[in-house]
Amino acid sequence: MSFVHPTKAPLPHRTDTVIIGGGVIGLSIAYQLAKRGLSDLVVLEKGYLASGASGRNGGGIRQQWSTEVNIRLMLESVALCKEFAKELRVNIWFRQGGYLFLSRSEAETERLEKNVRLQNRCGVPTRLISPQEAREIVPELETSGFHAACYNPTDGVLFPWPFLWGYAQGATARGAKLFTFTPVAAIDVEEGGYLVHTSRGSIHARRVVNAAGAWSPQVAAMVGVALPDYPVRHEICSSEPLKPFLKPMVSVLSTGLYFSQSMRGEIIGGVTLHGDRPTLNMGSRLKFLATYSRQICKIMPCLSELKILRQWAGPYDITEDGNPILGEPPGRPGFYLCCGFMGHGFMMAPVIGKYYAEWLTGGPRHEIFDRCLLQRFDQGGIEKEDFIIG
Numbered sequence: 001m002s003f004v005h006p007t008k009a010p011l012p013h014r015t016d017t018v019i020i021g022g023g024v025i026g027l028s029i030a031y032q033l034a035k036r037g038l039s040d041l042v043v044l045e046k047g048y049l050a051s052g053a054s055g056r057n058g059g060g061i062r063q064q065w066s067t068e069v070n071i072r073l074m075l076e077s078v079a080l081c082k083e084f085a086k087e088l089r090v091n092i093w094f095r096q097g098g099y100l101f102l103s104r105s106e107a108e109t110e111r112l113e114k115n116v117r118l119q120n121r122c123g124v125p126t127r128l129i130s131p132q133e134a135r136e137i138v139p140e141l142e143t144s145g146f147h148a149a150c151y152n153p154t155d156g157v158l159f160p161w162p163f164l165w166g167y168a169q170g171a172t173a174r175g176a177k178l179f180t181f182t183p184v185a186a187i188d189v190e191e192g193g194y195l196v197h198t199s200r201g202s203i204h205a206r207r208v209v210n211a212a213g214a215w216s217p218q219v220a221a222m223v224g225v226a227l228p229d230y231p232v233r234h235e236i237c238s239s240e241p242l243k244p245f246l247k248p249m250v251s252v253l254s255t256g257l258y259f260s261q262s263m264r265g266e267i268i269g270g271v272t273l274h275g276d277r278p279t280l281n282m283g284s285r286l287k288f289l290a291t292y293s294r295q296i297c298k299i300m301p302c303l304s305e306l307k308i309l310r311q312w313a314g315p316y317d318i319t320e321d322g323n324p325i326l327g328e329p330p331g332r333p334g335f336y337l338c339c340g341f342m343g344h345g346f347m348m349a350p351v352i353g354k355y356y357a358e359w360l361t362g363g364p365r366h367e368i369f370d371r372c373l374l375q376r377f378d379q380g381g382i383e384k385e386d387f388i389i390g
């Protein structure tokens with residue numbers, strides 16, 4: 001790894017672009033900018049790489065969405081994931097075993113049907129199937145009480161950490177500077193840019209990208225911008241490894257239960273706990289473990305003796321319409337937002353990073369940057385993405 005060592009390298013006084021947040025979003029943008037020749041850039045991360053949501057997620061990568069824009073973005077993101085190892089020389093353990101969503105009612109099935117039609121139109125081979133057909137894909141499933149399912153074989157899972165390491169390595173190899181354990185404490189708005197104050201000194205930048213995930217409202221507030229996204233804790237756990245037997249990521253719509261088997265054999269999964277208030281608390285709770293165990297054993301009785309080895313939590317960065325917040329807020333030219341990615345920022349990072357970098361290096365501006373502006377919340381909004389798990 002060719003990282004700038006966090007404790008030894010001095011912070012430069014000036015740079016073209018500062019990216020705040022060394023999660024998958026910040027690092028993907030950094031890599032894509034550096035790849036396009038913009039290497040005069042600095043990434044500032046308050047902790048270690050993957051300390052935020054990016055190091056705490058389920059690694060799910062899917063094209064099953066309810067809005068056309070997300071389906072098309074994810075078609076492209078999956079293609080980028082497939083190229084990742086070749087391009088960045090890091091194995092991300094990407095496995096396309098599909099995603100299987102299970103519905104318990106007619107209303108849920110109607111939702112799936114509508115999504116499947118849209119996904120098929122966009123070129124995603126999702127199929128609406130019966131519970132019996134779902135058992136052909138996962139023979140261990142207890143399907144009584146299920147109404148229908150949908151399955152797309154080209155969705156998959158990957159191991160999140162190497163993904164960040166690959167982007168970090170790719171960006172720094174091309175000249176980007178990455179500082180971990182360097183929190184941004186304040187930002188002054190200056191003529192022609194921003195003065196970013198950190199624990200290791202201050203740096204002037206023509207442009208700042210706010211990729212601070214669940215902490216993005218705090219960072220935006222430093223330049224007087226109020227963001228409507230907020231953090232909600234999501235818990236997840238990992239089991240002892242089992243011989244590979246489970247192909248797809250399985251998810252139950254009514255409970256928000258999801259689980260998959262990693263390439264190392266662990267069963268990794270979570271479930272929705274309703275009624276949580278916004279918090280950046282990432283503590284783990286017994287309540288989660290009890291709910292998850294009950295739900296997973298109900299539909300996979302064969303897992304009832306399974307031992308859970310590790311439990312943790314991370315923040316979903318929530319927006320009310322399920323879409324991210326992108327582009328420049330009013331009155332703050334050169335201050336770019338890239339946050340509000342809910343529970344799907346990991347899978348979106350490759351394509352979002354690519355389009356952000358294209359735009360910031362003078363290329364075309366993808367329509368998503370107009371759709372997902374902060375201003376939409378005061379201007380009637382945009383189509384809601386409602387196919388969120390967890």
Ligand SMILES: Cc1cc2nc3c(=O)[nH]c(=O)nc-3n(C[C@H](O)[C@H](O)[C@H](O)COP(=O)(O)OP(=O)(O)OC[C@H]3O[C@@H](n4cnc5c(N)ncnc54)[C@H](O)[C@@H]3O)c2cc1C
Pocket residue numbers: 020021022023024025026044045046047048050051052053054055056057058059060061182183184185211212213214215216219234235236270313314315316317338339341342343344345346347348
């Ligand atoms: C339990 C769980 C399961 C999930 N499952 C999936 C999934 O299967 N698939 C998927 O695509 N997504 C999933 N997600 C969502 C996904 O993890 C996030 O959307 C994504 O990681 C967001 O990336 P980010 O870079 O915006 O945020 P983060 O990874 O949180 O990065 C933001 C970074 O900014 C840093 N930072 C904050 N403030 C400052 C500051 N003042 N100065 C410097 N640095 C700062 C933080 O330390 C952090 O590292 C899941 C999330 C959770 C919690």
